[in-house]
Amino acid sequence: MEQTRVVDARWRSLREPVLVVVTVCALAVGGILWLIGLREAADVCWIVGTAVALVPALWWVISTLRQGRLGVDVIAVLALVGTLLVSEYLAGALIAVMLAGGRALEAAAERRATHDLRALLEHAPRFARRRFGTEVRVVPIADVVVDDLLIVGPGETVPVDGRVADALAVLDESVLTGESEQVERRAGEPVRSGVVNAGGPFELRATAIAKDSTYAGIVRLAEAAGAETAPIVRLADRYAAWFLPLTLVIAGGAWLATGSAVRAVAVLVVATPCPLLLAAPVAIVSGLSRASRHGVVIRSGGALESLGSATTLVMDKTGTLTMGRPMVVGVLTAPGRDAAEVLRWAASVDQMSPHVLAEAIVTEALARGLQPSLPTEVGEQAGRGVTGTVDGRHIEVGKLTSDGGEADWARAAVNRARLDSAAVAWVRVDQDLAGAVLLRDPLRRDAPRTVRRLRAAGLNRLVMLTGDRAEPAREVATVLGLDEVYAQQTPEDKVAAVRAEKQRAGTVMVGDGVNDAPALAAATVGVAMGARGATASSEAADIVLTTDRLDRLADAMDIARWSRRIAVQSAVVGMALSLAAMVIAALGWLPPAAGALLQEGIDVAVILNALRALRGNPEVEVDLPAETENMLRRFATEHDELRDTVDLLRDAADRLVTGADRGALESVIRANTFLEERILPHEQAEESGLYPALARPLGSGEATATMSRTHAEIRRLSDRIAAHVELARASNGIPPDQVDDLLACLYGLHAVLRLHFLQEEENYFTLADDASATGLDTHDG
Known part of the structure; x- marks a missing residue:
């Protein structure tokens, strides 16, 4: 046959x-x-x-x-x-x-x-190299089971989803994402099947079997496309x-x-x-072909045409507008406790839990170079948390019980979590409350710019549906300028809302997760953020974005029209x-x-x-010189490195609030050193190098004028903090009359830097992604 x-x-x-x-x-x-x-x-x-x-x-x-x-x-x-x-x-x-x-x-x-659709099918891995002790055997991919240790050689395709088991993996993810840039995954970080090993051999610990892995789901969709x-x-x-x-x-x-x-x-x-x-x-x-090169698998030409004529967009929040993967935004500890040790204890027991918050804690610990220990006597209670014994100590990670939360530091952690719309994972050591890990699902960096692009593409009504609470939902909707937001929605509520929108006009629904599948099926065009596997949402959708980047939907809209x-x-x-x-x-x-x-x-x-x-519409293509694109990526990388360190300013201010003692002065000095050695050189390099280079692609130097004014304000506040430090050193302490102004400078500069980073990332750094997405050869002139 x-x-x-x-x-x-x-x-x-x-x-x-x-x-x-x-x-x-x-x-x-x-x-x-x-x-x-x-x-x-x-x-x-x-x-x-x-x-x-x-x-x-x-x-x-x-x-x-x-x-x-x-x-x-x-x-x-x-x-x-x-x-x-x-x-x-x-x-x-x-x-x-x-x-x-x-x-x-x-x-x-x-x-x-x-060609690109066929290449996706032909790229599907069929065998894997499984390690048995010191022996490596080639086995059919169907024989791989969870927790198998696999060897991925140079140029080979990752056969199943897993985590890097040794030091470093250099990967080419272009088949799935359309991105030409190679990425690095360190020990413990997840790797999706279908990507290519662009570096040396590495070991992979399987976390899914072949039929449940990312690439298998994408191949099934491509076969229908x-x-x-x-x-x-x-x-x-x-x-x-x-x-x-x-x-x-x-x-x-x-x-x-x-x-x-x-x-x-x-x-x-x-x-x-x-x-x-x-x-x-x-x-x-x-x-269809051009869309596939952008990491968008479209089931049919009908879906492409309907996407091009839709006027309403309905979006889920978690995993669509936000990353869908909580990240650790802070580790607060009881007096006398070390934050790194508390995080390591939490990661040690959480590595045995499948919960999404547990995965975030483990990933953060590994990223900080902390090596979790193997726990014993592990137990997990649904809705409460995980317990286990680590290095002879009884560790509990999860919700806070009725006792122990009255300490000043614990109340401060609760307040900060409420202000930051963050979740809290409390850490107990031998029954004593030792620390709190704050986690938040961050907004996608490209979300604001993507929303603007979608409106420009003809979508005149943007609606958000989410099962989350009203407060974080309204915060996201405000930042993005959405027309309507519905919070605390059940899957049934989402279906009803999509059907109501569909009666008004052609409706595109974007979602991620099993609970979004019915709503995706009810929409004129269902779009799934399917980068993490063959979920029910991917199966129910007409279009699947094979990378966790919302801006690919804007690319698909441009291509469809x-x-x-x-x-x-x-x-x-x-x-x-x-x-x-x-x-x-x-x-x-x-x-x-x-x-x-x-x-x-x-x-x-x-x-x-x-x-x-x-080739695509030349009116929406980004003509970005290669040198400028490389510069944008460099500064984006620096932002990633600096973003969390900026909290040194807030930490110094928080410490100063408790008292203008020697410890507060040392915190302020650390913050000032960070400003002088890291922030100011970074901002000066942007002002003298990046902004002039952006003048031509953006049409004029006025496009960066407001950002230049922000640079001046950052310099002014930094100089003021440095002057306070000099005065404090001369006085051998922080004079009382300096405290209020110093607090204003520290808190104010922290807020200015946070906002400035976001503005640059949304308005400028995503231009490099847009240039790559067009598939054009960037050039000078």
Whole structure:
């Protein structure tokens, strides 16, 4: 059976080229014979070429009729038959070459356009190297089980989801994300199946079996992705409903008015429907291909077309607008406790828990270079937390019980968590409350800019649905400028809300997680943030973003609208040219042979125009010089390094509030050293290097003027803090009259830096992502 399918596939791939070769040879040989005076032999060759093309053309008509439609392929059959009946054999041979060439061009375009989708399927791993002690064996990927230790060699594809088990893994994630940048994953960090090892060999601890891993889910979606009949393609059939009768009327009218059957055949020749039948599908398939290169798997051309015409966007919050992965934002401890040790104890017991907060704590500990110990006597109570014994101590991580939370530091932790909309994981050591780990699901860096892009793409109503509490939901909605927000929504509530929005206009629903699956299925177009596996949301969605980047949805919107525009343009222009040629032929000014050549040119022109959908809309592409893009990435990396360290300013202010003693002065000095050695050089480098480089891509230097003003304020507050430090050193302590102003400077600069970092990341640093997303070669000038 498999061999039969292979043979069938090979024949389908050769069918169009063979048809082209036969018809071209018939036309060429006939032309040579005609030139040397063998006119009858030339006619025979041209008749053969016409007949060869007529057979598949008849089959195409029959196939259309079986689907209950009368397509414009009928015109091609009538033209071929007509040339034979009126002895216009050269015209018949030209039409045969035109049809064969058009079908071959369509097949080549589809192969070109679907190259990335096929590559995704061919990339799927089939074997894994599993380590048994000191022995490594190659096993089928289906034999890999959770907790197996796998070896991934250089250039190999990661077979299943897992965590890096040794020092460092350098990965190429472009197959899944479309990003050309290599990424590094350190020990304990998660790795998705399907990415390629771009460095040396590393060990991977499997966390999922093959069928439950990321790449397996994406492959299942890619197998279903293709150029299904989209509304825009069916539009071609609706055009045919009047194009076919109009053609017959013009051809019949020319025959009746002049008595010349040749004129009628000439009309049929130039009416051959390649522009109508090929242009729209090629544009849609090209759009599917371009979307796949951006990390967007689209199930069908219908989903792409519907995405391009939608006006309402409904979004889940967690995992869509936020990262969906809580991050540790602070570790507060009881007096006398060490924050690093408290975090290590918490990570030691949490590594045995599947809870999302536990995973965040383990990841943070590993990122700080802390090595969790192997716990014993581990237990977990749903809704309460995890307990275990670590290094002879009884550790509890989870919710705070009724006792022990009255200490000043504990109340401060509760207040800070409330202000930061953070969750708290309390850590007990031998029944004593030792610390609190604060965790928060951060807003995606690209979310604000993406929301602006989505509005620019035509989405005029943005709604957020979330099961979260109203306070954090309103905070996110305010930052992003959303039109409506519904908090504390059950899956049933989400479905009802999506259906209500759908009654108003075409609605796109974006979600992540099992609870979003029903709402995704209810929307006009469901979009799943499916980078973390084959979840129910991915299966229910029409479109899956294979990377955890919301801006890929904006890319998909741009691609959808551009592809639809190109499809309509190609079909309409092609039909208009054909109609003009039909009128000229009916007047007797265009004989069948010349009409066939003209129609061939029209076909090639509209199909080449449809292939422009592969390149994307130049109006939304980012023309960013390579040097500027590299500079943006460098400063983005520095932001990642500096972001958490900025809290030194707030910590110094908090310490000063408790008393202007020697310890407070040391905290302020540390903060001042951080400003002088890290923050000010970073801001100066941006001012002198990055901002001038952005002037040209952004249109003028005014685009960075407000950020330059913020740099000046950062410098002013930093200088003021440095002056306070000098005065305090001279006085051998912080004078009481300095405290209020110093607190204002520390808290104020902390807020200014936080806001400034966010503004730069949203407005400037995402330009590097946009430039990569276009697939353009960045250049200077």
